[in-house]
Amino acid sequence: MARIPWDGGPSYWKKFPKADAAGWDDPTFLPIVVWYGSPGSDAQLKYDKALGINTYAQGNPATPSAGVTANGMFTLFAPNDAPAGWASQVGTLLDDEVDGRFDTASGLAHMRSLAAQSDPATTGRFTYSNWTSGILTYDRSMQFSVDYYNTANVNSVDQYFYAVPQCDWGDNQLRWRTPAGQNPIVTGNCRTASSYGKIISLQNEVNAARGVQAPIWALPTVVSTGGSTGGYRQLTPEQTKAQVWASIIHEARGIVWFSQSPDQQNINNCISGDAFADARLKGTPCLKDQVAAVGVVNNQIKELAPVINTQSYVWNFGDGIDSMLKVKDGSAYVFAMGKDGSTGSKTFTLPAGITGTQVEVVGEARSIPVQGGKFTDTFANEYTHHIYKITI
Numbered sequence: 001m002a003r004i005p006w007d008g009g010p011s012y013w014k015k016f017p018k019a020d021a022a023g024w025d026d027p028t029f030l031p032i033v034v035w036y037g038s039p040g041s042d043a044q045l046k047y048d049k050a051l052g053i054n055t056y057a058q059g060n061p062a063t064p065s066a067g068v069t070a071n072g073m074f075t076l077f078a079p080n081d082a083p084a085g086w087a088s089q090v091g092t093l094l095d096d097e098v099d100g101r102f103d104t105a106s107g108l109a110h111m112r113s114l115a116a117q118s119d120p121a122t123t124g125r126f127t128y129s130n131w132t133s134g135i136l137t138y139d140r141s142m143q144f145s146v147d148y149y150n151t152a153n154v155n156s157v158d159q160y161f162y163a164v165p166q167c168d169w170g171d172n173q174l175r176w177r178t179p180a181g182q183n184p185i186v187t188g189n190c191r192t193a194s195s196y197g198k199i200i201s202l203q204n205e206v207n208a209a210r211g212v213q214a215p216i217w218a219l220p221t222v223v224s225t226g227g228s229t230g231g232y233r234q235l236t237p238e239q240t241k242a243q244v245w246a247s248i249i250h251e252a253r254g255i256v257w258f259s260q261s262p263d264q265q266n267i268n269n270c271i272s273g274d275a276f277a278d279a280r281l282k283g284t285p286c287l288k289d290q291v292a293a294v295g296v297v298n299n300q301i302k303e304l305a306p307v308i309n310t311q312s313y314v315w316n317f318g319d320g321i322d323s324m325l326k327v328k329d330g331s332a333y334v335f336a337m338g339k340d341g342s343t344g345s346k347t348f349t350l351p352a353g354i355t356g357t358q359v360e361v362v363g364e365a366r367s368i369p370v371q372g373g374k375f376t377d378t379f380a381n382e383y384t385h386h387i388y389k390i391t392i
Helices: 009-015 017-021 042-050 065-070 104-117 142-149 193-210 237-249 275-281 285-308
Strands: 032-036 055-058 091-096 126-132 154-158 216-218 254-257 321-328 331-338 344-349 358-361 366-369 374-379 385-391
Touching (some): 009 017, 032 285, 042 065, 042 275, 091 104, 104 142, 193 237, 193 331, 216 237, 237 285, 237 331, 237 385, 275 285, 285 321, 321 344, 331 344, 331 374, 366 374, 374 385
Parallel strands (some): 032 055, 032 254, 091 126, 126 154, 154 216, 216 254
Antiparallel strands (some): 321 331, 331 385, 344 374, 358 366
8 A cells, every 4th residue: 555755754853963872862752842932940841841842933032041951841942041062952943934924035045055054964953844725826936935945854834724814815725736646726725724734735746846844833723813703713622633634634744833823912802922822821711721722632642642753544435524644553443534524424435455353433432333344324414523443
């Protein structure tokens, strides 16, 4: 059976001495990152770690480096007091949304200059950049995307489908490319978890076009970037988790949580500079349930990391199913959601070689019988996800 293109999984990090020495090549490890956290106190570090977070992309430069190290956390930035060669900094965040803030020539020159200053051959650290979702639209050539992605080792895109009103602008305004073999993002499916998966697929197509297999990280949000007025919406806890599972199903290699609401004007409508800190310090009602959901999904990913960190197989289980197939220690694992946000009953046709007669639904305390090489399950909502374990 064919396998999906592969960056090597945890072995990818062996290319970078800092990440390798920090244990990022461990099959039980998967990067779960906060875009801008508040790791300035031991209490916050422990709180974040309990939520399954292991890395900070950015943070207050006054953050005590000793606290980060003592709590076994990692960063992509150096606090002011970090010693030379600080082991907890495993990567370097180059910049954010340069494709949307610069013209093409100056943007590429800027990124190439930053990349040269943080060359992994010198620093031992990988580089990471985030882009606007405009880099994946028909308004940009594939070469444009390739040129920008070539400036970093790890890439991501921010597009908060559940939260922002962009999905309501009409099909003629939804300009994202259509992933190969998938349906386009249109108004009917835009504000569903499936769109997050398609964004990951589009980025893997950029990797294919540049002939480089490298990690793509998902960038889900905890809190609406614009509150819940003017078309903005707060995520439910189930949506908070679903955006992550859709990304993992489409081969995201890491998670970067965006925990801010920078577009928010109404302070009574859930503004936050760091949802994790506000949930801990203030118990903010509009944040606490989403933050709790972050902890649930992060720790599920942590538990399943040895499975997620294996190379997937190419297999179509049937109509209306969006899925990822893994094999680990004599069992097949199927991660599944409804395709394009579809719901209802789905019938899975298993590939030859999977001989189990019962399907364990992971984490749900139930099982499903296999009959004639098939099993059926229900997806009640567009955000519903199931993980199945079947003996080979």
